[in-house]
Amino acid sequence: MSATKPKAHFIGLCGAGMSAVAHLLQRRGFEVTGSDDGFYPPVSHYLTRIGLVLEPGYRAGNIPADVDLIVIGKNAKLVPETNEEVALALDQYRDKVKSFPEVLADLSAERERIVVAGSYGKSTLTSMLAWVLIHAGRDPSWFIGAIPKNFDHSSGLGEGAFVFEGDEYPSANWDDRAKFLHYDPSTVVLTSACHDHVNIYPTLENYHKPFVALLQGLKARNGRLIACTGEDNARAFYEAYPGEKISYAVGRSADWTAEDMKLGEVSSFTLVHQGEEIGRVETSLLGRHNIENITGAAACLLGGDLVRFEEFRAAIARYDGIERRLDRKTDRSVLPVYEGFGSSYEKARSAITALKEHYKRRRLTILFEPHTFTWRNRAALAQYATVFNGAARIWLYAPPTQGAGTHDQVTLDEIHAETVKHYADVRTFDAETYKSILADADPAGDVVLILSSGSFDGLLTKVITEAEARYPV
Template identity: 50%
Template sequence: MKKAHFIGIAGKGMSAVALLLREAGWQISGSDEGFYPPVSDYLAKAGISFADGYKKENIHDDADMIVIGKNAKLVAESNEEVAAAFAWQKNLPAGRRVVSFPDVLNELTAKTDNIVVAGSYGKSTCTAALAWCLMHAGKDPSYFIGEITKGFDAHAHKGSGGVFVLEGDEYPSANWDTTSKFLRYHPHSVLLTSATHDHVNVYPTHEEYLSPFKKLIALLPSDGLLAVNAGEEHAFALSKNFAGTTVTYGMTPDAQWYPQNIKYGLITTFDLMNGGTKITELTTELLGAHNIENIVAVGALLLEKGLLTPEELAAGVASFEGVKRRMELLSPRSTIPVLEGFGSSYEKARSAMEAMKLHFPGRRLLVVFEPHTFTWRNRAALYRYDDVFAGADKVYIYEPASHGAGTHAQLTQEEIVSRVQAAGVDADAITDPDAALEIIGNELYSGDCVLLLTSGELGGLIKTLPAFAEKKFPA
């Protein structure tokens, strides 16, 4: 049995690849700083051993491969386990190697029909929905999802079917390899949701950001398929570079695939249309117009490829529960809906805001926001605060995250709050995270709704505020 050791195994991508290798028959070990459910549960259930903390003793000579994650702490200069891994590679026979997890996926996808989902937003939801619909129809696909999903046994699986669904990330593969991750995945089909400028710490200009997407499309074979969002100008422009089959999707009849007769609610129904013809009626519990767009994208790709019938698609969509942290209701036992939205970019934040207004009309909307990603903390993004919170009745803003602050022009909390206030939105700074629950809890009234908007943890408020709402305002 081959053996692989993962340094940084608790990361979502790293743990997913570890699970894939385990299903392929490898013996897996790993290390990281801090293990938490559900990832720790996934690893334990798969029989994967893991050590808490990085130590050179975690490296064993009998390993066949060492996989190192892309994390600022995972560099040989400051991490003794990483240094030991590269020394291990240098001193042992050929064939034993140090790799990144995209390197592993490169090998696992060499002989499968690969669907790569790429874009600035919507990737996790679309990837999970594709995998779920195929799985629900008994196709047993392989899948790699970069977030924690609802209803799945885990966020990765090596299936017996020939299709492999992968969440494709434009971010660099490793600390020693700037190749975008998704360029390693042998795409036969690509679902391109968007290409709005993101990851400004890696791609300072929009043109630099678009470069890996152009390369991804260039990897498609002549008999491949590109499904592209016709409503996002940058993605649509990129699709012109592909000479093979391209299908468009969107929210209007300008696209080939689009929704019609949408009836929004906690359960939403709509007709899936193709060129003016109704294909099927779909029902979903996902919230927001952006999720209708995601489902249309999934339907367009699966039906164009002939992987599912319209009936199988409808059954899969109706039973799909979504992805954790993506418009997830955290207070089911309260009259005050507290939802978490993934606020890593402007587009994601706006989609979450619009979903709250759409599904909870007439309620006072309180937003708790943490500027966690470089996209929100960089001075070049200050103008984004002019309208991102339009429609909110009150916004609480946390201190910007500090990781990597010295590597770019970091905004201050005061600058962000002032900019939001200048846009006419009632905004306050949360200067003491330990007091946040009391401050926000005192502002809650029956009939309110709350959106927690972050890609971080809000100092634990993600758990404590929903519990407070359920206790003070029980359903």
């Protein structure tokens, strides 16, 4: 008779990072259960596919009596004062409770660790690194806080290096350390360091403190920094780093650069290393920011002699990106509808710029949900003056109220009032009016971009279904 499987229970399972760690524990032989009160694509589809059963809502009875490990997410709803499941976990099972970065640190012990950090580009660049290593037969382990298209799973356990998406957000409601400070990497790839998460880090100096700590630890381990010197904050960290380092950029001088870019359905560029042309690279990804990500992947993998250029080029040509990062949602409609991850100003701008570059002659309509604290904090109002530049029409959705009492929250009316000062056509929508968004669309002359890190309270799927029903192929 086989031994009983150890049991792990996840509270807040529907986070992209939490679901990825849950899969790793499945691979390690754990029986995994979980709970959450938000269940929407793409994570809901992923959880169903990997056979994880979700208990809707938080109840003390969700926790198995013989549980071996409890993983609790970082969310305003996951506090013992208002969540009976969390309260029971911390009261009766405290020695079995961990945050997911603590679990990742345990799973990656004794491995070479490559951590991708920054305020944007982390998920895409991490998945690129993992995909190229897999495609080249290097058998990595990986953790991606999103749903990649080239993989069956957003995490995996191999025998090679462990590639992480390293988040600067606090680890848990009881642990203020940035998640990436648990990982002790040997290589850090720094994509950017623009001010984000204003509810946690009210100033840029506050925001940079965990990055300073990350790089201090890296230097203590004689580790290597690979940084995008095309972003001013990342360049400052690069210039100050006293250890081994490699730079990359698009449109600026660096060790690794992308030159002679041709944007189209398939884009291409010449990869250059310290002035020497390495070769031509092709990609189906949209936007200059993704060419920058590919250049960063080259700096890490080719600069670290982890793969050969031909292996790199072949893998990138077959790399399809990740969910919610400028992926087309309407395969069965002639109206192109894309989804971008609009959790910060820089992410929103990169998605808008990419669509304007690839659809130069089309009218751009944006659906925007200010889901993150970075967008629904009063200090963010000034960003609405320029973030939608290039859009012909903007549809705004109400910000969520979860955690509103923890910061200076603004209302939909306030966001709308600020946005109409700068753009001619700004409207709002809700569950009763969402069909009007596409009522007068021109499928031959319009392109639609959905920007959020949430689900518009479930309306996202309905908007896509409406597009396919109204403008079928």
